[in-house]
Each structure stands twice: as structure tokens, then as C-alpha cells.
Amino acid sequence: MIITRTPFRMSFFGGGTDYPAWYAEHGGAVLATSINKYCYITCRHLPPFFEHKHRIVHSLIENVQTIDQIKHPAVRAILGWAGCERGLEIHHDGDLPARSGLGSSSSFTVGLLHALAALEGRHASKEYLASNAIHVEQNVIGENVGSQDQVSAAYGGFNLVEFHRNGSFSASPVILRQERLAEFESHLMLCFTGFSRIASEVAKSQIANLRERQAQLHRMREMVDEAIAILQSANAPIEELGKLLHESWLCKRSLSDKVSTSDIDYLYQEAIKAGAIGGKIMGAGGGGFLMLFVKPELQDNVRERLKHLIHVPFKFEDGGSRVVMYQPNGLS
Template identity: 40%
Template structure:
């Protein structure tokens, strides 16, 4: 048996600028971090090697890999010419909640199949392959930040260039700044899930067809760069304010990004003392992230007491193989 562990990611600013409809015309960028909530994927030869088994929220058992319904698992097993195995996945959070569960699965499975077939690739190469699978082969209308955000660990500034390359720069901050940031970031689950593909498809169309929305996205990249500078200068008060300014711009990019429930809880948190926040992922549901000074956190938690809080912290590892058993396959 082999097991990989891939972190989920929290994106602070710049989401949407990783779509080709934007970065082909203007350089995109996001500031994000991997967190200590994970996707685990394991592989083991099946007892009956004629059967390939995929277990996620459903269970599939097939003799022909081409008949697997799960598109990512099917594509990658075909790419790596692997069959006669059982692949299981389990996650710390539900899917469709804005923490990049789908891309974390893709990244984790690529890392897993490389280990299983005796190949090696850097985290950046795993991220690049995950983009190629999800965007080019499966035709998902998504960007590139999730693949790089989950494959490569730590706090990072990611640039999306017009030639389709991606540049990842680690953000090195003082220990006290990192500790304060960890302490003042709070996550709450709205109970709503969403279809990222549909929202991003509309957002991509709007960026191409609406000049104001394109200008909004440019402004979001400028805020992302400023947010990066706030971390280097230990100005976390401004970091929180930029979270709010970025959210105000993002919610104008597509109708599906926010809704009554999201707005209600967001307003409650801001009135309770949060400096800023945003909905993670494409929009429509999932997790709300807030930056809130410790002196206001009890009040904020009280105002959002009917939501589930997810305690978390930033992590540095990225996707990795965490277990390799004795070789018991051909």
C-alpha cells in the first residue's frame, strides 16, 4: 500500500486572475497558503487483479478502466496504464466547499501513481500535470491556482503568465507575523456547497465580455501585490482590510459568487469586529474566511454560532507520500 497526503488551500486574494481569459491579456496573481487539513489517497493491488476499484463518496468496481465514472480517476489510470488496483480517498472537509478538494484529489492521485509506477516529479511538476489533466484533458472551466496551491506547501505568491507558465514564490515572513496571522484567521462552514465549474465559466465569460469586470480583476491583482507587501512589513491590519476590499470586487464578477445567506453571515462577522473576510473558492457556498483580532473573536464566534468553525493553521509540506508498505504487486 502507498498513501499520499495533500493539503487543502486557503486563497487570500486574486482569485479569478488564474483564468486564461484574464492572464492571457494581463498577468494574474494570487496569494495563498496550504493548511493542515488534508486529502488522503491510497492505492493497493486488488485481490482479483482483473478488477479495478475506486472508492470515494461512491464505490466503483470495473473490469475495464474506461468504464470508471469518476473522470479524474479514469483519466489518470489510463494515462499511467494502471489497473487491478484499489484506490481510496478520504478528506478532512466536504467537497464543493471552496478549499480545492477536487484539485487536491488530482494532485494526490498523480503523486500516488508516480510512486506506484516508480516515477518521480517535483511538486511543481505534479501541479503542472494536474492543470493539464483538469483543464486540457477533462475540459474543466477552472484556473490554475488550486493545483499549485495544494501541490506546493506553505504561504506563497503565485503568478500566472501569458505564456501559460506559472511562477511560485514562497512568502518568507517573520515568525511573529506568521503566528499572528495564524491566530487571527478564522474559518466557518456555511453549510452550502457549490459547483465551481459553472460559476467560473460565467466569471470567465464576464471577464472577456465586460470591461468593468476585467478592470475589477486587474484591481484585485494590484490588491494581491499590496497584500504580499503587508506581510513583509508586518502590517496585518491592512492585510485584513485588503481581504474585505478584494471580496467587494470579487462579488461583482458573477451572479453566483454570493447569495443572501453568505451576505448575512459576512455582515454579521464584520459588525462583530472582523477587519475583513471572503468566501473561499469560486463562490456560492463553502467556507467563509475572516481576519479578526483576538479581542473581537469571542463576539464574532457568538454571532456565527449556528455555523461550524473549522480550526486550522498554515502548513509547509505540500503533497507528499506518507506511507509505503512492502511491495506486494508485480
């Protein structure tokens, strides 16, 4: 039995420039971190004593004979792409809900790829996990997704991820004083709006508008470098990042009318009134988690103003996808 643990991610700047349709022409970059909320995949070869060949346990329990009969699109695509011939039992558990803007779908894909490789006795590099997760999601499943979530899930850590015109990517840890990174982390809040959405549908509308939104996307790419400069500066107040996040949110919500809603706009304005400096809806938009930049001494005010939302404490993490249990023969 194999168990993998793969983190969710929080993206700060540059989202939208990680769509292949954009970076193939202009290049792209994002500033993002993984957080200590995880997707867990348990995987083992299923003994041949059952009427079914494969058992997939997620929000449904699927007992099937063939891979084509699997309803879960990512599991069906990954097992088909990997050419799995032996029967498998796969369980999925997550710390946070799906369709919430924290890259849960990509964490699932990376985690399952990692588990299958370990089950075969193969070491899977971070580059292997990220690049193949991107391929599976974009080309095998055919989702309208960018390329940042898979990299953050595989590599972990607080990174500058650059996307090159030739289709390759590079992930570089952002070099900061630990005190500065902790100061940034202490100013962030994460709230669940309660609205779920299909990220691919929101992303599709953004991709359709890429040519009409070039000015916004170029500006969003510039903010990546500006944010790193603020973080690495010995003099710049950390609040400058909050202001930059607010500007980034205004750019992001202009990419498509599906990015925000009247309900999301209301929540964001209430947070600003209570003391938030900036923030954004995570992921493609349309719902899910709202990330806010708030001075620590004002965070109680924001919690009170948004008390009907679920507030989720979190920390940055730097482990990326890991095999946390390795018993390939099912023996202790």
C-alpha cells in the same frame, strides 16, 4: 500500497487572475497558503482474484472492469491519461467536505497523480504534480477551473504564485518574519456555511464576464503586491490586511451574480457586526467555507453570532503533497 497526503489551500488575494483565459493575455498572481487539512489517497495494485479489475472507494464504491466504466470523473480521467493497464484499488478520504472552496478537487488530482507515480517507483516533483494536475483538470476533464489550487496542493506553503502569459507558472515562498506570519494566522477564522456548490459552474459564469470585469481583475492583481508589502512592513498594522480582504471581497462578488447569495451576504454582514474586519467566501464562491479576518479578542463574539455554523480551527502548513506510506509491494 501507497498513501499520499495532500493539503487543501486557502487563497487570500488574486483569485480570478489564475484563469488561463485571463493570464494568457494579462498575466496573473495569487497569494495563497496550504493548511493542515488534507486529502488522503490510498492506492495499490489490485490482486487478480476478483471479478472486477478496478475498485474505487469514495462517496460510492465502484467495482469495474474498465477505466471507461468508472463514474468518478477525476479518477477516470487520470487513469486514462496515465495509461494504467494493471488493476488498481483506490480509496479517498478527506478532512473537509468536497465542493467547499478549499481546492479539494485539485488536492485529490494532485494526490492521485502522486500515488500513481510512487506506485511505479517514480519520484514526482512538485512542478510535475502541479503542471499535470492543471492539464488533467482543464484539458482532459474539461473543468472550468483556474490554475492556483493545483500549485498550492503540490508545493504547500505560503506562496506568491505567478501565472505567465506563455502558460507557465512560478511559486515563490513569501519571505516573512515568523512572528508576522503567526500574527496573520491568528487573525483568521474559517466557518462552513453548509452550502455546497459546483465550483465549475460558478467559475464558468466568471470566465464569461472576464472582458467586462477587467478593472476589477486588475485591481485584484494589485492587491497581491499590496498584501505582501503590508505583511513585510515593520510598521503597517496587520488590520490593514483585513481592510484589503474586504475590498477584495467586494471586487470578487462583482465578477458574477453566482459568487455570492443573499444567505452568504447575510452571514458576512453578521460577522462584520460582531467584529470581523474583512473576509471572503473561499474558492469560486456560491457556498462552502467563509474565511474571516477578526482580531483574536473579538473571535468569541463572531463565533457566538455565527454559532449555527461549523467553525474549523486550522494552521498554515508548508509540506505540500507527500507520500506518507510507501510499500509498493504490499509488504511491511
